[in-house]
Amino acid sequence: MIARQEQVCRRLMSVPGVGPITALAFRATIDQPDRFRRSRDVGAHLGLTPARYQSGETDIQGKVSRCGDELARTALYEAAHSLLVLSKKWSSLRAWGMNVAKRRGMARARVAVARKLAGILHRMWSDATEFRFGKAPGRVSA
Template sequence: MLHNVSNGWFGEAATQNLASRPKAGQGRSRLRHEGREACVIGEMDKVLAHAVLPLLDARTVLFQNYLELDRRVKRAASQDAVCIRMMTVPGVAPIAALTFKAAIDDPNRFKKSRTVVAHFGLTPRRYQSGEHDNPGRISKAGDRDVRATLYAAANAMLMRTMAGSHRRRKTSLTQTPN
């Protein structure tokens, strides 16, 4: 929702050459201040200002709600021992830790870790008949949201590993032997 409102603001403001896409790190405050000033100073015509000001107000409220929810999630994860332990793994953020913990609920339900993987649909499908035994794609039988969160955490971990190996390789190539 926040993304859609921001895009709506940029679409309206771009038609009047009032704002350009913000660069990384300066977007939120620049969007808020430039947009308000443009509307108040009168650089926009009144019809456009009438359309853009509610978008800016909605974006501000949505972003404040997002920040509050983010604080609550981080606080909840930092107060739970299991989540703290899970967040020591690279790529596992508070949302991934809380999602996994909530989905597992009672760990005693699972006798083996293999059954947890099957519970979330991460095991390959089996196509068996007579002599044929072909593993297929993952079964996707479990909770879709938990599976998506686990994929995001794994992807973050892999990207961090790949970026780190690239840096190590680059520094080893640039160093001169003694």
């Protein structure tokens, strides 16, 4: 399999929820990580930003703008879904996503986690770093 042979894809697949299809789609879409000045811009490039309708006093923040590559956006959305629903291992990204889901609903949480995941994958690729799960919240003993 191509994803197992390539070092970048193996590093990206270390993130919970990201499999070979997501890693390959992200790698093919971004192609060169130095095209983006900030990792935050990758989510907007893939169309994971809210579309806005503004006219006069009307300002509606709507669904996903759907600009950019559809395959990579869909793969990141599915990766976010599996991170939130199927993954059993704790990570600070999953905890953040579950807090968003409590406040705003699961559909918006998936899009938010997908956008954050795009930034994390870009940063991991450009810095050649591994995924950090974060510190699990410890129990406070009184």
